[in-house]
Amino acid sequence: MSLSKHEPQALKRANVSDAVADAVRAMIVDGRLGDGERLNEVRLAERLGVSRTPVREALGRLAAEGALTSTPSRGYSVRPLTASELQQLYELRPLLDPHALRLAGIPPARTLDRLEKLNRALAATADPLRAIAVDDDWHRALIAHCPNLVLVELIESLMRRTRRYEIALMRERRNAVRATGEHARILAALHDGDLDAACAALKRNMETGGAPIVAWLREREPRVAAERAS
Amino acid sequence: MSLSKHEPQALKRANVSDAVADAVRAMIVDGRLGDGERLNEVRLAERLGVSRTPVREALGRLAAEGALTSTPSRGYSVRPLTASELQQLYELRPLLDPHALRLAGIPPARTLDRLEKLNRALAATADPLRAIAVDDDWHRALIAHCPNLVLVELIESLMRRTRRYEIALMRERRNAVRATGEHARILAALHDGDLDAACAALKRNMETGGAPIVAWLREREPRVAAERAS
DNA sequence: ACGCTGCATACTGTATGCACTTGAAACACC
DNA sequence: GGTGTTTCAAGTGCATACAGTATGCAGCGT
Numbered sequence: 479m480s481l482s483k484h485e486p487q488a489l490k491r492a493n494v495s496d497a498v499a500d501a502v503r504a505m506i507v508d509g510r511l512g513d514g515e516r517l518n519e520v521r522l523a524e525r526l527g528v529s530r531t532p533v534r535e536a537l538g539r540l541a542a543e544g545a546l547t548s549t550p551s552r553g554y555s556v557r558p559l560t561a562s563e564l565q566q567l568y569e570l571r572p573l574l575d576p577h578a579l580r581l582a583g584i585p586p587a588r589t590l591d592r593l594e595k596l597n598r599a600l601a602a603t604a605d606p607l608r609a610i611a612v613d614d615d616w617h618r619a620l621i622a623h624c625p626n627l628v629l630v631e632l633i634e635s636l637m638r639r640t641r642r643y644e645i646a647l648m649r650e651r652r653n654a655v656r657a658t659g660e661h662a663r664i665l666a667a668l669h670d671g672d673l674d675a676a677c678a679a680l681k682r683n684m685e686t687g688g689a690p691i692v693a694w695l696r697e698r699e700p701r702v703a704a705e706r707a708s
Numbered sequence: 709m710s711l712s713k714h715e716p717q718a719l720k721r722a723n724v725s726d727a728v729a730d731a732v733r734a735m736i737v738d739g740r741l742g743d744g745e746r747l748n749e750v751r752l753a754e755r756l757g758v759s760r761t762p763v764r765e766a767l768g769r770l771a772a773e774g775a776l777t778s779t780p781s782r783g784y785s786v787r788p789l790t791a792s793e794l795q796q797l798y799e800l801r802p803l804l805d806p807h808a809l810r811l812a813g814i815p816p817a818r819t820l821d822r823l824e825k826l827n828r829a830l831a832a833t834a835d836p837l838r839a840i841a842v843d844d845d846w847h848r849a850l851i852a853h854c855p856n857l858v859l860v861e862l863i864e865s866l867m868r869r870t871r872r873y874e875i876a877l878m879r880e881r882r883n884a885v886r887a888t889g890e891h892a893r894i895l896a897a898l899h900d901g902d903l904d905a906a907c908a909a910l911k912r913n914m915e916t917g918g919a920p921i922v923a924w925l926r927e928r929e930p931r932v933a934a935e936r937a938s
Numbered sequence: 939a940c941g942c943t944g945c946a947t948a949c950t951g952t953a954t955g956c957a958c959t960t961g962a963a964a965c966a967c968c
Numbered sequence: 969g970g971t972g973t974t975t976c977a978a979g980t981g982c983a984t985a986c987a988g989t990a991t992g993c994a995g996c997g998t
Contacts, residue, residue, distance in 0.1 A: 492780055494952070495768070519980070529953040531761070534981085538725070538765045542772035550722055551959050553980055566858040573807055628796040632862075724982070749950070759983045764951085781989055783950055 494528050498536035501526060506545055506556055507642045509649065513558035517546070544639065559643065561696035567640050568688025571633070575684050576677040578621040578629050584668055584676075585623055593619055593665055601658045606648040609656065610641065616661060620680070640691070647694045655690060657683055724758050728766035731756060736775055736786055737872045739879065743788035747776070774869065789873065791926035797870050798918025801863070805914050806907040808851040808859050814898055814906075815853055823849055823895055831888045836878040839886065840871065846891060850910070870921070877924045885920060887913055 502522070505511045523533045537554045540546045547557040559567075585593070596616045603609045614637055624630050660683040667676035721727040732752070735741045753763045767784045770776045777787040789797075815823070826846045833839045844867055854860050890913040897906035 518978095520978095530980095531952055531954090535765060535768045535951095538769050539772040542769040551980060552961095563858060566856045569856060570859060570862075573803065577803055626796045626799060628793065629800060632800075748948095750948090760950095761982055761984090765981095781950060 493532075495532035495535040495539075498522075498526055498528065498533050499539055502536060502540060503545065507638075507645060509642070509646055511556050514555055516555045517553060519553060559639070559695075561692055561699050564640060564643060564695055565688065565692045567636055568684075568692060570636060571687070572681045572684040574629060574633050574636070575617065575621065576681045578624040578626065578633060579680055580673060580677050581626055581629070582621050582624040584671055584673055585620070589619060589622065590665065590668060593661075597658055597661045597665065600656055600661070606652060607645060610644050610648060613657065614641070620664070640688070643691050643695055647691055650694075657687065660686075723762075725762035725765040725769075728752075728756055728758065728763050729769055732766060732770060733775065737868075737875060739872070739876055741786050744785055746785045747783060749783065789869070789925075791922055791929050794870060794873060794925055795918065795922045797866055798914075798922060800866060801917070802911045802914040804859060804863050804866070805847065805851065806911045808854040808856065808863060809907050809910055810903060811856055811859070812851050812854040814901055814903055815850070819849065819852065820895065820898060823891075827888055827891045827895065830886055830891070836882060837875060840874050840878060843887065844871070850894070870918070873921050873925055877921055880924075887917065890916075 502511070502517070511517070517537060519530050519533050519537070523530045526533070537546060538548070541548045541554060545557060546554045548554050593616060596612060596619060600609060600612045600616060603612055617637070618634070621630055621633065660679065664676050664679045664683065667673075667679055721730065732741070732747070741747070747767060749760050749763050749767070753760045756763070767776060768778070771778045771784060775787060776784045778784050823846060826842060826849060830839060830842045830846060833842055847867070848864070851860055851863065890909065894906050894909045894913065897903075897909055
């Protein structure tokens with residue numbers, strides 16, 4: 479791990495604690511902090527060049543978000559997701575995303591253009607990590623016009639909670655599975671003005687999306703548990 | 709520290725900050741803290757007999773949960789829900805609850821017994837505030853066997869976020885609207901082993917449930933805005 | 939009388955210090 | 969050699985102290 483001991487990272491945001499929260503969030507999703515890893519408050523504070531207080535606040539908020547767990551007198555650690563919990567997260571998307579799309583209705587032309595552009599970018603992107611971000615953006619754009627913002631925020635939250643494992647898988651297996659074909663079918667239905675068909679296709683897309691990641695974690699889980707036991 | 713002459717909260721939990729979070733949560737739902745009200749850290753700390761540090765941690769976590777908002781240099785305040793946001797919360801229940809029930813399947817006999825008992829208690833409860841709790845319990849019990857715990861937790865979170873307004877309405881209008889009839893229809897379908905019918909009835913139940921609260925807030929909203937402007 | 943400016947106060951945001959708990963290594967004992 | 973005990977270091981949890989910022993008010997000027 480690259481640690482610049484004395485000069486902290488940018489920490490641009492107004493509140494220091496928000497900045498710390500962002501920094502730790504980033505560490506979690508991109509794998510610098512592994513599953514179940516314990517966070518040392520003083521080291522974190524030193525590394526970021528701030529005191530323990532804003533660090534503790536940030537960690538508390540991340541715990542409230544579900545990214546960390548706090549065990550009494552032992553501080554915070556990265557909350558590991560079980561394979562079954564990850565599966566449950568993915569199982570909600572076939573329910574929520576089509577509903578959001580139905581509420582959003584057929585997107586306007588400029589959004590359809592953007593969706594096609596994003597899908598071409600997805601096909602063209604070599605970096606699998608970048609592909610994950612583009613895929614997320616595609617789904618975000620698809621439901622951008624949904625009037626139920628609580629639902630949109632909910633879907634975003636599901637995406638955030640699963641992203642860490644998608645990235646971890648992509649780091650191991652370099653071959654990204656792209657859903658460009660399924661996206662194209664959804665777009666075709668939308669162009670035809672067939673909202674029902676688009677929602678059905680989106681549902682299928684969401685049903686298949688999570689399977690490889692869950693399978694990967696399920697296969698990997700016993701190994702991790704064994705490591706932890708030793 | 710001056711021993712508090714008035715110590716309203718037990719503060720039982722192991723962590724002080726958790727206890728504070730619970731206390732503030734309770735203050736919000738039962739109306740001691742009104743919409744948009746600002747929280748003074750020192751007064752809160754004194755009243756609960758602790759220092760500011762755990763208070764700040766608790767407030768930060770409540771903000772992460774969405775119960776409070778933090779405005780820079782002005783601290784935390786109770787996050788008011790707009791009528792439309794409240795409506796969006798209620799609009800998700802007809803989607804989520806039936807799905808959870810379908811995943812749960814027909815409940816075992818002892819759960820059905822419990823549901824009928826709760827429904828009779830709902831009909832018999834005079835106190836409208838107690839009735840809200842019983843109704844929530846009924847819906848919790850209905851989906852208790854749902855294997856997707858993320859979904860169950862999600863529904864609980866929606867219940868928490870709306871409860872404050874249900875209680876506020878019940879305080880004004882003392883007449884509670886009981887859904888015992890709709891519950892009975894759902895139970896009848898479950899007794900018949902007809903899961904589809906039960907889910908459909910539950911969907912209707914959820915579609916009608918939120919309307920009066922949303923209407924109440926929508927009617928009340930301009931008045932509140934005017935008060936705040938003055 | 940009205941508005942503007944500067945000051946005082948209150949409160950938030952951050953840092954630091956202290957006590958207590960926990961985990962583990964060293965040690966004694968079996 | 970293995971096991972139970974003691975001691976000690978590391979680290980969290982809470983309290984307090986300090987600094988920066990917004991807000992209300994008084995006084996001044998017009």
